[in-house]
Amino acid sequence: MSKLHATATVSKILNFSCVDGPGNRLVIFLQGCNYQCKNCHNPHTIGLCDHCGDCAIHCPTGSLQLINGKIAWQANTCTHCDKCLAVCPQQSNPKTQTVSVTDMLSHIRQHSPFLTGITVSGGEATLQAGFIHALFNAIKQDPALCHLTCLIDSNGSLSETGWEKLLPVMDGAMIDLKAWQQETHRWITGRSNHRVMQSIALLKQHDKLEELRLLHIPGITDYEREIDELASYLRELPRRTTIRLNAFQHHGVTGEALEWDTCSNLQIEHFAHQLETKGVRVTYRMGI
Ligand code: SF4
Ligand code: SF4
Secondary structure (H helix, E strand, C coil): CCCCCCEEEEEEEEEEECCCCCCCEEEEEECCCCCCCCCCCCHHHCCCCCCCCCCHHHCCCCCEEEECCEEEECCCCCCCCCHHHHHCCCCCCCCCEEEEHHHHHHHHHHHHHHCCEEEEECCCHHHHHHHHHHHHHHHHHCCCCCCCEEEEEECCCCCHHHHHHHHHHCCEEEEECCCCCHHHHHHHHCCCCHHHHHHHHHHHHCCCEEEEEEEECCCCCCCCCCHHHHHHHHHCCCCCCEEEEEECCCCCCCHHHHHCCCCCHHHHHHHHHHHHCCCCCCEEECCC
16 A cells, blocks of 8 residues: 655755765654653754744744644744754754655655665654655655665664564664663663664664664763673674764753763774774764
8 A cells, every 4th residue: 555645744854965874865854752862962853842832932033933723934034043942842843844755755856866865864763664664665666766775863762563664665774872781871861772782683683784873972971881892792793784983072962961071083083993903893983
């Protein structure tokens, strides 16, 4: 049965990106997340709008109005000052859009000659797994789009049943492992990492683990304290899996994480060197 009518709540679409998977990718950021990471770089993608209307009075250009109990955003007058994001009590965004698979496909078609693939990110992308399945399935069946690789960027919290449904239509997933020990992971994200470990094992088994990411926050994440165990775990990942070390920065962060030290070039290089001397191939970057 065709699911072209399926819709998603979309926070943002980036037409071209070279940091969200291999090659040049169109990235769809879906609204809503089931984690509450203290260090979230996009906290306004966490919550769902309840149309309280609080943001409307703070908009300097009058681009937000409460109409029939719903917040309405006018794109043509918005200056993207993001004052509305700062005042939202739900960690949400009045600029989200409800987009159908049909509309997303026509948007992708406009850019497809320049693209390597599509990445669905978030928020937590897999909270809207039905839409992702319908979109990827339609891309794979379209002769003009089937060359595009379809990746999911996820916190790894999806159940095994959820992944089993997506595996036939996706080319891979990029997973964030936010801490090694349960207590650290729970303290940073509000959730344990059991599901994340299960997701990594499942994706590995199906050769669909595109990338594993470790965000290094000096003095906060526990990777260096657990370096031997971490290295032996990473050595077992398939060759196709990129292991990416990201250096914590303050960009987009709010709250207590703004008090945390950022990760310098020297610190991320040191972390990479520790893993490399233990036989792990890594790639790393600053400025995340
Ligand atoms: S970003 Fe938000 S507050 Fe700023 S102009 Fe646009 S709608 Fe108004
Ligand atoms: S975006 Fe936030 S502040 Fe604006 S109407 Fe929705 S919940 Fe209220």
